[in-house]
Amino acid sequence: CSTDDNGGGGGGASASDVPGAEVLDDLDQAVEVEFWHSMDSTNGQVLNGLIDEFNAANEGRVRVTGTFQGDYDTTLAQHRAAIQQGDTANLIMVYDLGTQFMIDSGQTVPAQAFVDKDEYDTGALEDALLNYFTVDGDLRSFPFNNSTPLMYINRDAFEEAGLDPDNPPKDLAEIREFAEALTITSDDGQVEQYGFGAAVYGWFVEQFMARAAVPYCDNGNGREGRAAEALFNDPKIVEVVEWWQSMIDDGLAVQIGRSTDDAQAAFTSGRAAMTLESTGSLGGFLEQSEFEVGAGYFPLVSSDDPGGSIIGGASLWINGEGHSQEEVRGSWEFVQHLLTAESQSVWHAGTGYLAVNTEGYDGPEAQERATEFPQFAVAAAQLADSETSVNTAGCMMGVMSDARVAAEEGWEAALTTNDSAEAALTRAKESLQRKIDEYNDSVG
């Protein structure tokens, strides 16, 4: 989560001082490329299809082995351990929160080195994404599975409740209003369908703050200098957590906890008629739901918030340290395959992730999907509607993954103890401080 016009205050290595920055013209021997990623289920199948296609076209030259390493946190943790052991994969998918760490770690060949060497045309790549992954004027990683968060609805449930599925709720007050109509309780008092249910997921805290135009961390969201403090105990988030609590207390929302898998299951099983998730869940939702799935913009906290959303998902980093130049070249060739218009059409249509190469939207798979399911256009429209600002760029901080965990802990504590939302979030913020300080001391 970085933008060049925001200065890249977090700093880090430049394109020229990262190991392996010399990119070969071509390959003169066959190479194996180990690719660590976090895509499973529907998305994993689509990715495997793209890997197989590349391998078939490059037989005897480059062979990519993709391995699912677990969720984003787990993959990054494995990568940190691999750095210590000098045994990193050639190519790694790292989520938005790992961006600053990846830059600071100095293990990767900056994407810019490949672009410059091969005069690779980035013209078709989504501008907002290029901007997002550019720091100090250099593209640092390649966008691939990028997203914005959406409000998902069960269109059948909306129709049964007399609600218009083409107009999903836009803010917290409207979600509550809709949930009152959607919640169904049986004669014996059991809730058969909750109006709403979503995970206590720190990504949503980051997104609610962006939509309300408040920064997540200090020093211009970490872009004017290193972020030294998280700000997620902002009154806007206090309001979200209090609202969440009241939705559960009033029987309108199912209490889910921090598992996004549980939240997805609550939605696809019909237990919750509205949820919050990434556009990258759209393909899976369509596959797993027996009802018609609808999608709208991620909600505002209150109707007068300006809106905007932070780009989510992950990007691809090519490790240079400890790898031969042939492997680096092979990794780059595979990345180019993933970024073609043809691959992006398949990827977007299969998963719901943005087509990072915007020509992918014109591909046959993407066109067919768009005709059948207009929901596939919502994330791109939301991105286009988001003004680039320090808030929609997101916080740049080396311990962002710890910050997300702390925010979730504070939010969950407010839901499960007698602590007020403000007290729980403030305590969580304070518990994070030592990690921020230690990280900043370690990178100077």
Ligand SMILES: O=P(O)(O)OC[C@H](O)CO
């Ligand atoms: O579910 P994804 O891949 O869209 O990622 C969402 C968040 O950006 C992860 O930090």
